[in-house]
Amino acid sequence: MDNPSASSHFIKNIVIDDLQSGKVDQIITRFPPEPNGYLHIGHAKSICLNFELADEFKGRTNLRFDDTNPLKEDNEYVEAIKEDVRWLGFEWDGLFFASDYFEEMYQRAVLLIKKGKAYIDDQSAEEMRLTRGTLTQPGQDSPHRNRSIEENLDLFARMRAGEFKDGDKILRAKIDMSSPNINLRDPALYRISHTTHHNTGDQWCIYPMYAYAHPLEDAIEGVTHSICTLEFEDQRPFYDWVVQECEMEHQPKQYEFARLNITNTVMSKRFLKQLVDEKIVDAWDDPRMPTISGLRRKGFTPEAIRSFVREVGVARSNSTVDERLLEHFIREDLKLKSLRTMAVLRPLKVVITNYPEGQTELLEAENNSENPELGNREIPFSREIYIEQDDFMENPPNKYFRLFPGNEVRLKNAYFIKCNDFVKDEQGNVIEIHCTYDIETKSGSGFSGRKVKGTIHWVEASQALPAEFRLYEPLILDEEKGDSDSFMEHINPNSLEVIQGFVEPNMSSTQAHDKLQFFRHGYFNVDPKLSEPSKPVFNRIVSLKSSFVV
């Protein structure tokens, strides 16, 4: 269930004001990813912001691919992004590509040249860097800054025609080389790149820069509120300049908010790509990745992600959200939805010495004690069962409520058992324990003769279904290093632990992405790629909270 609290934030307040003042009749937002990687949970914040704002105020939201750099982009990414946005629960009104507008962008650039607001520069990238000045010193005008309009027009047409090599010429805005805002020191508008584009093929060999293209895209689509992250703040004057000087009839406005950071989490497409490329993880959808596809494969739900980003809020201060907030929302979402069954991750055999050999009985169990609609199931019980290794100690500490010699515990949905003896191997490890059960204490019988402090889970041994469990820890150990260049030095070597255990026999019918609670362990997801009916594979989404410390 979604977190219902629709809290206010500064962008929503702006929208309300704009609607009330009549500045806009209907809001139009857009989610504008570059198809150069997979979406991560940081993008989810932006997606929810844009789509939910439009939903709330009866506006529209476009999905627009910002595909102005063919060197880095690929159709694989556009398909993955579409899938992720839909999976999160959103449907776009318009589906567009920046490349849809290349001709218009070119014509607007011609207009800029005709107005004397843009010129062709012959300087190399290096020369441009040198003449741009520094943070404290103004830049110097390019020697080509005052070329005639006719010459600029001619050169620009020849750039388009492919007469020049990459880097030989560039179209620049003519603004102010001494502006204290470096973004206004004659920023680049068009560069030459003889690269095949995933949409337009070889139709173009010049491509617009983001800072020039983006405001045009917004203006063409009638976007009213163009929402981006804080690092684009200094670009806003140029954004407005482009809209103004290109004489766009519609004038979108840019608003910036702080991007999402989460503790112990790498949140940058570049770093995530590095993790994939260097095989630190298996793929973009590795459950350890904070990508939408990784979270999906791990077992997170769209509802939990939406609730999470809503609760985080939208503000302008850089912040790092505690990963436990995300965990809170998946626990809350799955609490009533998922079946609660038993799984033994690290098995220890128990022989119930007074239970008849060869006998098996079926016991009734609720699938979710807090949600009767999920019904009941039957589970087998017999003389030999598996319990968790953690649930037995030869020499227990104080306040240990589980099994130890002489102690009695409840077997969830079954009987009380009492430990009488145990067997060790040559290394001194406990490999089997012997108990007796009390038939009077059967679950559901109403027995109240005596109380027991602990209840443990178990699986009947002969019918237990072998299963693989994949337990995850953060990929990054230092909680503040997730977004720094040194993050590779903080990779957690134990981010994945694969163990073999058992689940109840009926688990053979699980389907990919089924979500279950395993008693006392946590919530798990059936892995869509690795799981098989005879050997299910479960990804742990999140453990249960526990106040027990040894």
Add this chain to the structure above:
RNA sequence: UGGGGAUUAGCCAAGCGGUAAGGCAACGGACUUUGACUCCGUCAUUCCUAGGUUCGAUCCCUAGAUCCCCAGCCA
């Protein structure tokens, strides 16, 4: 040290001149056939600091501190 931002509890975050919402976390306790869940309780006399204006300031003014972003033909 140019320009642009930010600063409210351990982490997020409301608040818009009338006396500090909410969530997470944490800590007590109750309950419990999950050491879970649920429930009850605790958790900022103070909002980066110092002055000022005001009957009254987290909010307005002045000065300062700290942190983030900008010198791609990336987005």
